[in-house]
Amino acid sequence: VSAKAEAEIDSDATIGGVKVSSSDRVVFPDAGLTKGDVARYYEVVADRMLTHVADRPLSLLRCPDGISGDCFFQKHAGKGFPDGIRSIPIEEKDGGTEDYMYVSTPGGLIGAAQMSTIEFHIWGAARDRLDRPDRMVFDLDPDEGLDFADVKRAAGEVRAALDACGLASVPMVTGGKGVHVIVPLRRISEWDSVTYFSRVLATIFATRDPARYTATMSKAKRKGRIFIDWLRNERGATAVAPYSLRARGGAAVALPLTWDELGDLERPDTFHPADVEARLDRPCPLDQVEPRGIGKGAVRALEDLSKS
Numbered sequence: 001v002s003a004k005a006e007a008e009i010d011s012d013a014t015i016g017g018v019k020v021s022s023s024d025r026v027v028f029p030d031a032g033l034t035k036g037d038v039a040r041y042y043e044v045v046a047d048r049m050l051t052h053v054a055d056r057p058l059s060l061l062r063c064p065d066g067i068s069g070d071c072f073f074q075k076h077a078g079k080g081f082p083d084g085i086r087s088i089p090i091e092e093k094d095g096g097t098e099d100y101m102y103v104s105t106p107g108g109l110i111g112a113a114q115m116s117t118i119e120f121h122i123w124g125a126a127r128d129r130l131d132r133p134d135r136m137v138f139d140l141d142p143d144e145g146l147d148f149a150d151v152k153r154a155a156g157e158v159r160a161a162l163d164a165c166g167l168a169s170v171p172m173v174t175g176g177k178g179v180h181v182i183v184p185l186r187r188i189s190e191w192d193s194v195t196y197f198s199r200v201l202a203t204i205f206a207t208r209d210p211a212r213y214t215a216t217m218s219k220a221k222r223k224g225r226i227f228i229d230w231l232r233n234e235r236g237a238t239a240v241a242p243y244s245l246r247a248r249g250g251a252a253v254a255l256p257l258t259w260d261e262l263g264d265l266e267r268p269d270t271f272h273p274a275d276v277e278a279r280l281d282r283p284c285p286l287d288q289v290e291p292r293g294i295g296k297g298a299v300r301a302l303e304d305l306s307k308s
């Protein structure tokens with residue numbers, strides 16, 4: 001046994017009942033967080049995080065050599081995965097069927113960390129009703145050079161438009177550059193309606209205020225603008241999960257906030273695992289709003305907005 005292998009065997013740990021190998025391996029070189037720290041973070045936030053993540057199809061961003069090495073998105077279940085990572089067959093748009101992953105327990109989150117997962121990305125629907133989304137997301141992506149103040153102003157404008165449609169929303173800083181405006185939904189509509197609603201809303205912004213907004217993904221059209229990424233609301237698309245760590249230098253977390261908290265915030269990547277743990281005695285802002293449905297009233301209000 002080489003010295004390196006021995007050191008790694010020595011650093012095996014049991015976290016939340018799950019065996020985590022090489023737990024002393026540094027994953028975030030700048031922040032100094034190890035694989036064990038990542039697993040322990042997910043153990044501590046598990047109950048809170050599972051309210052938003054349990055029982056929905058997942059993509060995992062895995063970084064076996066830490067965040068400075070190659071990271072890859074894993075969308076489908078594979079052999080030899082920890083027990084807590086379950087699999088569910090889902091019919092694709094083209095008619096084929098693929099096995100997707102989901103977790104339901106703290107052991108599932110920690111098991112994913114054992115597989116070097118840093119980020120969890122979720123579908124907008126749960127496995128018991130995959131055709132009925134229970135969340136809609138507006139992913140605000142600022143062009144380089146825009147201030148966070150511009151993003152916050154955009155988030156407030158999206159919130160106001162949603163309010164006018166009778167939909168309550170919650171901001172989430174992504175731990176990266178932007179904010180997701182999340183709308184908890186009653187499961188009364190199918191994907192088509194949610195995709196339509198989000199596309200129309202983004203297009204209204206881009207049409208009304210083309211100097212500040214774009215609704216198309218093209219980087220060229222983003223110049224100095226905010227891309228209102230509504231494509232997260234298509235069946236099979238994902239968005240980063242609330243409470244997920246981000247595989248970026250500062251080891252920040254994607255964190256739902258109250259609108260007041262967002263107003264006072266200077267950057268979208270300032271919440272780290274310890275900050276999040278310190279907030280767990282407070283309710284999650286996402287659980288503080290009533291899910292609403294995208295019914296005829298909401299669609300009529302949206303179409304009124306597009307005429308005004």
Ligand code: ATP
Pocket residue numbers: 059073121122139140141174175176177178179229232238239240
């Ligand atoms: P930021 O605030 O920095 O934009 P973000 O999480 O919103 O952070 P985006 O690049 O806007 O990052 O991506 C939005 C979402 O789209 C991601 O959270 C992820 O779920 C999904 N996504 C982006 N790129 C990929 C990819 N290569 N493979 C799979 N899903 C992706």
Ligand code: MN
Pocket residue numbers: 139140141174178179229
């Ligand atoms: Mn984004």
Ligand code: MN
Pocket residue numbers: 139141229
């Ligand atoms: Mn995006």
